[in-house]
Amino acid sequence: MDRKFQIGEIARFFDISASTLRYWEDKGVLHPGKKSENQYREYTIEDLMTISDVIFYKNLGLQLKEICGMEASTPKQHQELFAEKIVELKRQQEMLTRRMKKLRYHMQAVEMLEMLKAQPYQETDIDTDCVVSFDLIERDKLCRYIENPYLYTRVQDSQSLPQEQRGITVSADMSSSFPESSILWQKQSARYITFLMKEEVTTGFPNDLPEHLVYIQETYRTGAIISRFLLCAQENGKTYDFYKTFVEIQ
Template identity: 25%
Template sequence: MGEPRFYDIKDAARYLGVAPSTLRYWESRGLISAGRNAANDYRRYTVHDLIHASEIAFYRKLGVPAKELESYRTLSAKGLDAALALTEANIEQRIAELEAMRARLAQQRALNAAAEQLRHSGMRPARPAIARLSAIDYDAPEPWKVLVEEPWRYGVFIDARNPALVHEAVADAHPGKETVLWQRIEAEHNTGCLECLLKVAPSMDASNVDELLDRARASGVEPENVAGTYLLTATDDEGRWDFYRAWIGGMRTQPTASC
């Protein structure tokens, strides 16, 4: 058998994908060991040392705390397998959480794209994509759970007779005791509906609703209300806004819009 090959701490750290300080820390906790160069007392690692250290690096990537790894040295093969089975269960949970995060990320990007499309397309006849807006019961836990998990169901309702007042709402909540602020009206002879991009300041003390109402009138609809669902919060040339996909409903004065 030939002489063993030794690796210094820099090479060992590079092969393992960790910092040299990490190897020193693991050694201080008794997780790995290293020999010493008799000439200069520098650490030196054999292939076996690196194999053992690679297991520690793998467990750390799995999220096993260094303190918990100290007990791994005393485990039997069966005990180690049980510990790894628990780690595997935790990983499965993390994967599910990441999948949920990816789905929400995709949803948010779709909402961002919808805002951009509305910004370019302007106001257009369209049937509302939601069925109703209900007032938020601030004392009940249910609306908050829905809105935190699905913020795109946060909505606003504005009565065209008092456009400065913005009512907070939740879209398409399960029917209950909540007050229905707005409900989609299926196509009728004199109704009109226009889709547009609503901007409301986060403080709710400013919006572009007056401009939208004027544009609706110019499009042949006498507006009665505005219903919107949340898309995103972002900054443009005029400031920082909450952007909503909104629908202006009202009576047609010209045969140009319906929903």
């Protein structure tokens, strides 16, 4: 006599819940028998094979309604379905790659913040070629910012700090695609000192840029100021926008 299995045994054997097995039955994937005296489900060896196949196909990303039709499908229909799944997986893979890239940007921003705290006022080359104006209603530029917030850049001059301009950084080869009137700053042969600038997210948005400038100007004449956004975070109970700031020195 063929052995029969109860739903609890099957659930433990496949490490899936009994409710999942009942759901598959409701959707027509499984057809277990039932004892006449108590209507308890009984699963056969054939049912174990069916469940194994369902798990196999689900691991391939197939939906239950697709699995239900597998046995009635021709080899060509199998091939077409699997080809669709490969395309779908490639899209998911691309999405995950973009998501990982964004997470790495954020991790790098945190690492940069800590490095600037530990080593302020280092002379370094500036890491942007061109800054163009940025208005939040400009969809293309907004999408660039969403992909990488570090592109958001503020442009100032040491002699006129309040006249701040806000833009987004672009590569040198892309600068020609923007009208000249939108270019706020372009990289020149100059020396720069970098430090961490923080701006409190509160009324008036006070920042510590003037304090940094006073210190640097004890040694150098200063020119353009380029501040690139790192992240918004709390420090000592206050919320700040943190920027990697470059000051042109002579």
